[in-house]
């Protein structure tokens with residue numbers, strides 16, 4: 302049973318989740334994968350059609366009307382993570398009663414410790430969203446139509462979670478490649494949702510609210526205007542979306558994708574914009590994949606908490622961080638990133654790459 306603990310110095314929450322260490326690691330690098338017969342890989346892959354019994358029963362799926370749940374015939378499948386870092390309240394109370402050893406490990410701090418140490422059961426949702434029944438390993442290998450369907454499933458899942466009590470924020474992310482933390486090759490996203498807003502998004506909302514208070518406009522909308530005027534950091538643009546390398550990029554080739562019109566939540570996006578987003582994001586990410594082989598990157602969706610109505614000061618976006626360099630002593634020790642490639646150089650190189 303995972304456990305939330307608060308760092309009393311930095312007021313920062315950590316999830317202690319020992320079960321995560323039991324995850325299988327299969328076909329994690331492209332080189333290993335290339336040596337495996339593709340049919341054999343699909344037979345062994347828990348995310349391929351025909352192996353639906355190897356995942357927990359699906360939360361929902363986009364599938365042919367005639368097809369049965371937990372059987373082939375789906376286009377996008379959403380299942381609970383088998384090794385969750387956040388669990389439903391019902392599971393949490395069950396685990397506490399039946400698993401003596403773990404409930405000891407997760408016991409609340411001793412009375413003498415409580416003024417310093419704070420902990421709570423890690424309650425929430427941890428889903429896996431399998432983008433496609435095809436055994437592909439990167440976003441660039443999806444068709445724009447497949448990516449649009451996967452984004453549609455994420456949108457529906459967020460809309461469903463927005464109505465759940467005890468859930469206030471969700472982070473959707475993708476780990477592509479072993480170096481980016483992927484443990485299974487078959488392309489998928491994860492969704493983690495909890496009662497509190499995850500710290501990085503909370504920090505962004507706070508910074509954006511301060512800017513709004515002083516300047517009376519959305520900071521992200523202002524950044525989009527500036528990037529379009531300047532142009533040197535823009536990677537690609539479509540009718541409704543823009544991709545650029547942010548001014549203070551933390552990582553080499555870091556790229557953000559935002560709607561050009563103000564919108565604070567991903568799940569409120571108009572359905573007619575899904576195809577535009579899928580097409581722009583897929584080709585912009587494929588550029589990064591062409592530059593670095595084997596590809597290794599993370600993709601995260603930053604969107605408003607569920608408890609607020611649409612807000613004027615926060616603007617949803619997707620962040621992509623290629624794993625080109627490994628954060629080392631200075632970065633971990635100081636909390637300050639050192640980026641060896643300027644966003645202007647990165648965007649110029651990415652613009653030159655033809656990826657459709």
Ligand SMILES: [Zn+2]
Nearest residue numbers: 346349436487
């Ligand atoms: Zn597969």
Ligand SMILES: [Zn+2]
Nearest residue numbers: 519522563616
């Ligand atoms: Zn905005």
Ligand SMILES: [Zn+2]
Nearest residue numbers: 505603618620
């Ligand atoms: Zn962000």
